[in-house]
Amino acid sequence: MSFLSLQGVSRTFGSFTALEGLSLEVERGEFLAIVGPSGCGKSTLLQIIGGLLAPSGGSVRFGGAAVSGPRREMIYVFQQYNRSLFPWRTVRRNVAFGLEDTGLDRVEIERKCAEYIELVGLKGFAEHYPHQLSGGMQQRVAVARALAFGADVVLMDEPFGSVDAQTRADLQDLVLRLWREYRLTVLFVTHDIDEAIYVSQKVLVLSRAPARVRAVLATDLPYPRHQVKTKETPAYLAHRRDLYSMVMPA
Amino acid sequence: MVLKRIAMLVLALAASLAAQAQPLVKVRINKIPIAPYVPVDVALSRGWFKEEGLDVSIETVAAGAVSIQAMAGGKLDVIYTSLDIGLRAYSRGFDVVILSNQNNAQAQGKDAAGLLVRKESGIKTPKDLEGKRVAVNNLQNVNWAYTREAILKAGGDPAKVQFLEVNFPQMVDALLGGHADAAATTEPFTTIGLGTGKIDNLSYIFTESQPGLNIAGWVASAKWAKENPKAALAFRRVLQRAMDLLESNPEEKTKAILQFTPLKPDLLQRITLDKWTTKLDPADLQKQLEVYKRQGMIDKTYDVKTIIVP
Amino acid sequence: MSGFFASKWSGFALIALLLAGWELLARSGVVATVAFPSFTRVFDAFWTLVSTGQMTGLLLPSLARLFAGYLIAVALGVALGVLMGYFRQAYVLFEPLTELLRPIPSPAYVPIAILFLGLGNEMKIFTIAFSCFFPVLLNTYSGVRAVDVIQINTARTFGKGAGATLRKVILPAALPQIFTGMRIALAIALIMVVISEMVASVDGIGYFILNAQRSFRVPDMYAGVITLGLLGYALNALFVWLERHVLRWHIDANRREVA
Numbered sequence: 001m002s003f004l005s006l007q008g009v010s011r012t013f014g015s016f017t018a019l020e021g022l023s024l025e026v027e028r029g030e031f032l033a034i035v036g037p038s039g040c041g042k043s044t045l046l047q048i049i050g051g052l053l054a055p056s057g058g059s060v061r062f063g064g065a066a067v068s069g070p071r072r073e074m075i076y077v078f079q080q081y082n083r084s085l086f087p088w089r090t091v092r093r094n095v096a097f098g099l100e101d102t103g104l105d106r107v108e109i110e111r112k113c114a115e116y117i118e119l120v121g122l123k124g125f126a127e128h129y130p131h132q133l134s135g136g137m138q139q140r141v142a143v144a145r146a147l148a149f150g151a152d153v154v155l156m157d158e159p160f161g162s163v164d165a166q167t168r169a170d171l172q173d174l175v176l177r178l179w180r181e182y183r184l185t186v187l188f189v190t191h192d193i194d195e196a197i198y199v200s201q202k203v204l205v206l207s208r209a210p211a212r213v214r215a216v217l218a219t220d221l222p223y224p225r226h227q228v229k230t231k232e233t234p235a236y237l238a239h240r241r242d243l244y245s246m247v248m249p250a
Numbered sequence: 251m252v253l254k255r256i257a258m259l260v261l262a263l264a265a266s267l268a269a270q271a272q273p274l275v276k277v278r279i280n281k282i283p284i285a286p287y288v289p290v291d292v293a294l295s296r297g298w299f300k301e302e303g304l305d306v307s308i309e310t311v312a313a314g315a316v317s318i319q320a321m322a323g324g325k326l327d328v329i330y331t332s333l334d335i336g337l338r339a340y341s342r343g344f345d346v347v348i349l350s351n352q353n354n355a356q357a358q359g360k361d362a363a364g365l366l367v368r369k370e371s372g373i374k375t376p377k378d379l380e381g382k383r384v385a386v387n388n389l390q391n392v393n394w395a396y397t398r399e400a401i402l403k404a405g406g407d408p409a410k411v412q413f414l415e416v417n418f419p420q421m422v423d424a425l426l427g428g429h430a431d432a433a434a435t436t437e438p439f440t441t442i443g444l445g446t447g448k449i450d451n452l453s454y455i456f457t458e459s460q461p462g463l464n465i466a467g468w469v470a471s472a473k474w475a476k477e478n479p480k481a482a483l484a485f486r487r488v489l490q491r492a493m494d495l496l497e498s499n500p501e502e503k504t505k506a507i508l509q510f511t512p513l514k515p516d517l518l519q520r521i522t523l524d525k526w527t528t529k530l531d532p533a534d535l536q537k538q539l540e541v542y543k544r545q546g547m548i549d550k551t552y553d554v555k556t557i558i559v560p
Numbered sequence: 561m562s563g564f565f566a567s568k569w570s571g572f573a574l575i576a577l578l579l580a581g582w583e584l585l586a587r588s589g590v591v592a593t594v595a596f597p598s599f600t601r602v603f604d605a606f607w608t609l610v611s612t613g614q615m616t617g618l619l620l621p622s623l624a625r626l627f628a629g630y631l632i633a634v635a636l637g638v639a640l641g642v643l644m645g646y647f648r649q650a651y652v653l654f655e656p657l658t659e660l661l662r663p664i665p666s667p668a669y670v671p672i673a674i675l676f677l678g679l680g681n682e683m684k685i686f687t688i689a690f691s692c693f694f695p696v697l698l699n700t701y702s703g704v705r706a707v708d709v710i711q712i713n714t715a716r717t718f719g720k721g722a723g724a725t726l727r728k729v730i731l732p733a734a735l736p737q738i739f740t741g742m743r744i745a746l747a748i749a750l751i752m753v754v755i756s757e758m759v760a761s762v763d764g765i766g767y768f769i770l771n772a773q774r775s776f777r778v779p780d781m782y783a784g785v786i787t788l789g790l791l792g793y794a795l796n797a798l799f800v801w802l803e804r805h806v807l808r809w810h811i812d813a814n815r816r817e818v819a
Contacts, residue, residue, distance in 0.1 A: 131813035429678035
């Protein structure tokens with residue numbers, strides 16, 4: 001039985017076709033990056049996989065069953081983090097959001113929140129409100145909130161777009177660590193080629209809208225990866241060269 | 251008889267000629283579409299005010315409690331109102347005079363102003379109204395005061411009675427609907443109420459306390475009366491003329507009431523009308539002042555003659 | 561000197577100045593004294609009410625009616641507003657009816673209220689509730705409709721059902737708008753309690769003013785009106801305090817954007 005499979009998925013918005021005939025197989029525990037030109041439907045694809053959007057045609061199957069809505073096993077991290085965070089909740093309570101009403105007791109929830117807040121480097125900001133934080137910090141709260149939820153499949157839509165280079169490196173490594181530790185499946189949308197190669201095992205290249213799979217690049221670099229060492233290897237550089245030529249306009 | 255008619259005609263003509271020699275004096279008044287007001291309607295429709303040099307205009311249709319405020323603000327000159335309003339306003343510093351009477355309560359027997367209760371309420375005397383709700387058309391006016399007098403006379407304590415302000419036309423409904431336990435009515439609502447068969451009358455509040463009570467009349471702004479003494483008297487004269495016509499001629503009276511008020515003929519047949527006259531009774535007014543003082547509506551009494559236009 | 565005008569004291573100074581002007585004007589006799597008593601006489605009447613304890617007897621019945629009607633309106637308005645904002649079927653079902661009833665000016669349906677409910681507290685509370693209902697309804701409905709779809713989808717991706725989404729996302733998100741409706745309704749509640757008490761009542765501040773008019777006690781009338789002004793001010797201040805407490809996140813966030 002396949003883990004996550006897309007068959008001929010298409011999506012139109014009125015007269016505009018965003019995705020067409022998209023087919024894809026994702027294996028359990030994979031780390032898949034998705035790249036492509038801006039506006040080509042990467043977010044749309046991810047939302048369809050996450051059950052937040054219905055496909056206009058084709059099907060998405062998860063564990064053999066059709067995806068008809070959001071599932072407990074999947075969590076979606078929005079690109080618009082500033083709109084996704086709840087302004088009336090503190091950082092801590094935002095992170096706790098997914099954990100409420102799941103049977104965990106208060107103490108356990110508090111512990112988890114504290115853990116993930118620290119993991120994303122926001123220790124000491126637990127009682128702040130989102131509007132009191134910078135864009136980068138807000139983005140980290142969104143990531144902490146999603147990861148604390150503990151879903152098996154994590155769908156991340158440009159999750160590190162607003163953070164500075166150092167923090168971005170830290171967060172990439174954090175996601176990689178959690179991916180390996182908890183055997184997560186990660187689908188990671190990014191416009192950053194280097195990031196795509198660094199974190200993933202496979203990079204999916206989408207074409208311009210109506211988007212279809214243009215290419216799939218296997219980034220077979222050894223784990224654990226290193227921000228400096230890995231990026232110096234010939235294999236990395238070769239992948240980089242290939243990917244650039246694939247993504248840049250023909 | 252014929253001679254008398256000719257003499258009156260000549261006098262009227264002379265007065266009208268004399269009056270028309272001068273510019274007409276403006277008299278801004280109010281109107282209340284009830285039977286006692288009809289002499290004014292009749293006089294206006296026949297041009298009698300103009301003949302006496304008066305340009306009478308009806309500026310508003312509003313009862314005394316509201317009209318007197320407008321008069322204090324200089325928007326009206328003479329108003330038709332229950333006289334208690336003039337008497338009390340004066341004691342509170344309103345600069346008014348009492349120009350004329352218009353309608354009195356009956357001296358005995360059935361009167362227009364009743365105190366109605368539901369038959370099944372078990373209320374037999376005004377004393378039983380303690381702890382109950384009584385509907386009056388205006389708080390702190392003559393109906394309110396004399397209802398309380400009736401309660402006092404019956405050995406009750408008016409302070410234990412709750413008074414609600416309800417318009418006359420809504421009183422019977424309020425009573426039947428149980429929203430009020432008693433209603434201080436006037437015609438035609440007294441007759442309408444009693445006609446339902448479910449209502450009794452506890453008391454004719456005016457006739458039983460103070461027969462012939464001067465209920466309503468004309469109150470003028472003292473300033474206007476001082477500046478227009480002749481016009482004030484002329485106004486009163488015209489009113490009396492209209493009343494003389496109507497009181498001496500029942501057919502005319504019926505016709506006029508049907509023409510100028512919303513009353514229907516069969517109802518008109520059954521109701522008790524007040525007595526119409528412009529003649530004021532200073533003793534009666536003085537007694538009213540004492541009642542109002544007793545009821546806490548004014549702080550002290552004064553000699554009523556000081557504000558009556560002779 | 562410019563510091564004074566920027567501070568809140570300039571506002572109170574303006575009021576003090578106007579009061580002084582009132583006093584001078586009344587004493588000079590330029591305006592008819594009966595209709596326009598001096599401020600000192602009015603304050604005297606006002607102070608008598610306060611010092612004799614009459615004021616509490618005046619305000620308590622009015623406040624009781626006001627809060628009863630207001631809270632009913634808020635409860636129903638928020639409930640229906642959320643329903644209409646969240647479910648399209650509810651919206652199309654109720655919208656024509658509410659748009660028909662909403663513009664009816666309150667004095668127009670008071671007589672009907674009297675017919676059905678009499679002249680007592682039920683009529684007054686109904687009148688207050690009816691007029692306060694609509695601003696709460698409209699603002700709640702608006703607020704719910706305006707909730708960011710990303711926030712709703714965030715709740716969805718975290719596996720929250722309709723009930724949890726309503727409680728944890730929609731209501732808090734719509735709360736600033738709901739509070740706007742509540743604030744408007746509060747002002748209306750004060751107006752309506754006075755109107756309903758003037759039409760038929762035996763107690764309350766509206767009744768007091770009417771009674772003062774009927775007995776030609778003009779300073780008392782003015783004192784009653786001033787009492788209403790102070791009451792309105794106090795109610796509003798109370799509301800603002802509550803709002804500041806509940807919506808601190810919203811107020812701070814917006815202040816930031818302006819700065």
